[in-house]
Amino acid sequence: MKTLLVANPKGGSGKTTLAVNLAAMLAQQGNNVRLLDLDRQQSAQIWLSRRPTQLPAVWPYHADTPSATRAGWLIIDSPAGVHGKMLARMLKLAQYVLVPMGTSLFDREAGMVFVTALKEEKAVRKERVRLGVVGMRVAPRTWAAQQIEAFYTGHGLPVVTMLQDTQAYVKAAFEGKGIVDLPVRQTLREREQWQTLMDWLSRDE
Ligand SMILES: Nc1ncnc2c1ncn2[C@@H]1O[C@H](COP(=O)(O)OP(=O)(O)OP(=O)(O)O)[C@@H](O)[C@H]1O
Ligand SMILES: [Mg+2]
Numbered sequence: 001m002k003t004l005l006v007a008n009p010k011g012g013s014g015k016t017t018l019a020v021n022l023a024a025m026l027a028q029q030g031n032n033v034r035l036l037d038l039d040r041q042q043s044a045q046i047w048l049s050r051r052p053t054q055l056p057a058v059w060p061y062h063a064d065t066p067s068a069t070r071a072g073w074l075i076i077d078s079p080a081g082v083h084g085k086m087l088a089r090m091l092k093l094a095q096y097v098l099v100p101m102g103t104s105l106f107d108r109e110a111g112m113v114f115v116t117a118l119k120e121e122k123a124v125r126k127e128r129v130r131l132g133v134v135g136m137r138v139a140p141r142t143w144a145a146q147q148i149e150a151f152y153t154g155h156g157l158p159v160v161t162m163l164q165d166t167q168a169y170v171k172a173a174f175e176g177k178g179i180v181d182l183p184v185r186q187t188l189r190e191r192e193q194w195q196t197l198m199d200w201l202s203r204d205e
Pocket of ligand 1: 010011012013014015016017018039043078079080136137138163164165166167169170
């Protein structure tokens, strides 16, 4: 099972939005997708419980899932405030880590503390884990987008994509959906932004 961890200790940085949309996207592509919610708030789990059965399935992850059904993807949504041993434990599970980042100076400063800690973890040092940043709530071709790109790339961190601020994410979540489950005509720009992320995931396949 390919495992992707979504993590950023900063509360409200967009972890759950990124995690559930990734799950929906991978499911829509025909993958077997499981979602593990490590947050006590259970936001991803709530999303999952609202997911319409007629949409491509996203399954909850259970440790006793039989190995025969373990092909595909496991997406892990993590809580705010993760650090130390908990972070190391979560990293052991993952081959991909995505860090959703807001655009403010304060998002960036807090984010860099986290990324610095991540880079010191063995799994990242040994390049067993692929690490990427996702700009959250950032419109492409804006000053903020340029800042994000220049800053993280300058620190050797790929900016995998930037997801614009749109009510479509908020609305979709209420319906147990990802952006990919909404009508294509209403989500053309969002889909373009997601394509870059999906390309990044499939690059080493
Ligand atoms: N691209 C976006 N466009 C519009 N709203 C967004 C976008 N990304 C995230 N949000 C909103 O920002 C808020 C925080 O997002 P989210 O809950 O995903 O963050 P989180 O990191 O999981 O928070 P927590 O640390 O509490 O778990 C939510 O209201 C979500 O709907
Ligand atoms: Mg969350």
